[in-house]
Amino acid sequence: MTEIAKGLAGVKFTESKLTFINGEEGILLHLGIPIQEWAENSTFEELSLALLEGKLPTATELAQFDAHLKENRAIPQQLQQVIQDMPRGINPMQALRTAVSYLGLLDPQSEDITPEARRAITVRLIAQFSTIIAAISRTQEGQEMVAPRMDLTHAGNFLYMLTGTEPTAEQSRLFDIALVLHVDHAMNASTFTAIATSSTLSDMYSCITSAIGALKGPLHGGANEAVMDMLDEVGTPDKAEAYIGKKLDNKEKIMGVGHRVYKNFDPRSRVLRDYAEHVANKEGKSNYYQILETIEKTVVDRLGDKGIYPNVDFYSGTVYSDLGIKKEFFTPIFALARISGWCASVIEYSQDNSLLRPSSVYTGEKDAHYVKLQDRK
Ligand SMILES: CC(=O)SCCNC(=O)CCNC(=O)[C@H](O)C(C)(C)COP(=O)(O)OP(=O)(O)OC[C@H]1O[C@@H](n2cnc3c(N)ncnc32)[C@H](O)[C@@H]1OP(=O)(O)O
Ligand SMILES: O=C([O-])CC(=O)C(=O)O
Numbered sequence: 191m192t193e194i195a196k197g198l199a200g201v202k203f204t205e206s207k208l209t210f211i212n213g214e215e216g217i218l219l220h221l222g223i224p225i226q227e228w229a230e231n232s233t234f235e236e237l238s239l240a241l242l243e244g245k246l247p248t249a250t251e252l253a254q255f256d257a258h259l260k261e262n263r264a265i266p267q268q269l270q271q272v273i274q275d276m277p278r279g280i281n282p283m284q285a286l287r288t289a290v291s292y293l294g295l296l297d298p299q300s301e302d303i304t305p306e307a308r309r310a311i312t313v314r315l316i317a318q319f320s321t322i323i324a325a326i327s328r329t330q331e332g333q334e335m336v337a338p339r340m341d342l343t344h345a346g347n348f349l350y351m352l353t354g355t356e357p358t359a360e361q362s363r364l365f366d367i368a369l370v371l372h373v374d375h376a377m378n379a380s381t382f383t384a385i386a387t388s389s390t391l392s393d394m395y396s397c398i399t400s401a402i403g404a405l406k407g408p409l410h411g412g413a414n415e416a417v418m419d420m421l422d423e424v425g426t427p428d429k430a431e432a433y434i435g436k437k438l439d440n441k442e443k444i445m446g447v448g449h450r451v452y453k454n455f456d457p458r459s460r461v462l463r464d465y466a467e468h469v470a471n472k473e474g475k476s477n478y479y480q481i482l483e484t485i486e487k488t489v490v491d492r493l494g495d496k497g498i499y500p501n502v503d504f505y506s507g508t509v510y511s512d513l514g515i516k517k518e519f520f521t522p523i524f525a526l527a528r529i530s531g532w533c534a535s536v537i538e539y540s541q542d543n544s545l546l547r548p549s550s551v552y553t554g555e556k557d558a559h560y561v562k563l564q565d566r567k
Pocket of ligand 1: 197408409410413444447451496502503
């Protein structure tokens with residue numbers, strides 16, 4: 191019988207120098223550097239550039255890249271209008287997908303798939319994702335959009351555009367770290383989707399629009415919002431153990447735990463857990479954090495042997511909540527970070543492109559014949 195690689199698990203279809211993961215030991219490296227070092231020392235801007243260039247940038251290179259991002263923060267008036275006119279109460283990931291697709295219509299370079307054009311579009315996409323997501327949030331709440339500021343970091347400016355208030359240095363840094371942790375993760379479903387689209391020699395906006403669609407699902411980026419739903423459903427920490435026990439007895443999945451690659455702690459969830467704890471301790475342990483602690487313990491006790499541990503989506507929501515971000519925007523924020531990984535991966539793959547076209551094992555009939563409509567029972 192032909193072996194089927196269900197979910198393409200473990201299938202290697204390309205080489206990449208960007209990200210290394212050892213799922214058994216819980217190791218994640220970008221350009222060989224551990225994620226913990228990136229989180230501690232770097233910024234979203236620097237990691238994005240490093241992945242695009244394949245090396246740590248010099249101070250001059252980083253300053254130039256930062257200036258390019260800032261120059262490109264504003265979004266076209268026509269797109270602002272489209273966002274303004276979107277129906278209310280929509281899923282923000284649908285709104286993001288539509289806005290990015292529309293942005294492609296306005297970009298005269300959008301059909302150009304040369305490496306130079308892909309790179310120039312990448313800078314605009316990274317810069318404008320932030321403005322688009324903040325604009326969607328504000329208009330959905332019936333508020334005026336806030337124009338970007340050029341004197342703030344990428345993370346700080348996003349929080350400013352989202353809330354209309356300049357964040358503190360601590361808030362900006364915390365959010366920046368969260369972005370760094372989400373930038374890239376090798377051949378995850380959305381990056382793979384972006385690459386599959388680019389492998390047909392399609393344009394950058396099509397690649398990113400398809401990636402947004404893939405990230406939206408609750409088995410991937412949508413899990414961070416689903417974790418918050420679960421916390422609200424649990425209600426209080428004393429109910430968490432019984433809630434999880436019942437779900438597991440019913441063979442239901444727990445959101446924010448388990449991972450296709452990590453069969454041990456996801457190193458990013460540990461960093462996020464420390465920040466979530468720090469945030470919770472500031473104001474006395476929050477309900478959310480205490481529920482998460484109990485869920486983590488219950489899941490690891492019951493499923494640790496199966497390699498099921500908290501993933502990056504488990505603690506991120508409590509950090510975002512503390513920054514005043516609504517749960518519907520957790521997945522767009524994942525996209526705000528992952529845009530850099532998507533673009534860097536598409537550009538890397540395009541250098542030695544091969545059409546992605548796997549096979550399936552046909553299990554249907556082979557000797558059927560057409561029956562005219564009027565003769566069918
Ligand atoms: C950024 C990210 O995308 S990180 C992932 C975010 N997604 C989530 O948090 C959703 C919850 N997690 C999951 O659904 C899964 O762990 C996935 C989809 C992420 C990866 O899982 P896969 O590698 O496809 O494994 P699969 O879903 O086949 O599960 C393997 C076994 O572990 C169990 N399992 C996996 N995840 C979970 C979970 N979250 N809760 C309970 N059981 C789980 C399955 O029930 C299955 O058990 P079985 O062998 O007894 O049937
Ligand atoms: O790698 C994956 O399968 C999921 C993902 O995007 C991540 O964990 O960041």
